[in-house]
Amino acid sequence: MVYGPGMAVSELAHLRRARDLMDREYARPLDVPAMARAALMSPSLFARRFREIYGETPYSYLQARRVERAMSLLRHGGRSVTDVCMAVGFTSLGSFSSTFTRLVGEPPSVYKARDHSRLAPVPPCMTRAWARPGWIAEPCRIGEAMPAGRA
């Protein structure tokens, strides 16, 4: 398979490093120029290449990463929605709530209130990948968030 002309392993590795930067430092204010620097590319080339190989824009990957981290913090309890919003890198509760709701299918407060015990035996990095918005085609309800009887 060819992703654009001459996508060498080294180029893929640069893009992977930019994605790793988002996975690692999602709580920081990251923008496309900063990510592009991690990938040693110009911002426009980086945005295009990233989308070619990972199937979404860098910004949408970052938002999904933040929401996935928020889901984890909400599942493990003990923190308010506002706390979680700030902890994962959103700067306003309004944009957090609307992004979360769009990706997960329900508001953070409703998600937090659910019984998440079904996920307990699953290794967390699997939960993370699985729960990650965009990983599966449907909005990220990952079974556990489905109404009783549908899961």
Next chain:
Amino acid sequence: MTLSITHTPVYCTDLDEALAFYTQRLGFEVREDVPMGPDMRWLTIQAPGDPHELLLSAVDHHIPPADREIMREIVAKGDLAVFIQVHDLDKTFESLRAAGTEILQEPVDQPYGVRDAAVRDPSGNHLRLSQPLAAQG
């Protein structure tokens, strides 16, 4: 019936690089290294005292030619993972960091009872290191 896992493949873009990483940085030992012609090398490593072998598999050797390019991309994109338990996570992690290993996640106590961290191997595999929290002093 007694079952046990003997070999788990780890796909690598460069076998020599992978071998140096897993032996020198992590302490694995070579179990078998058998050249089998230009297109194949049987290379397995194991942790001291653990019979389970990791089969270091070159993306160019161990799968059909038609799929090699796809496999190389999947590995380089960072989509595959290996899970390893270590005795002293922080010590292992610091030595990996000092050697210049790419860091994915700093060590952190997880609510599910382990302390874990994540790095990349030279091919781009997500290497997840963990230590049961109860084992800490």
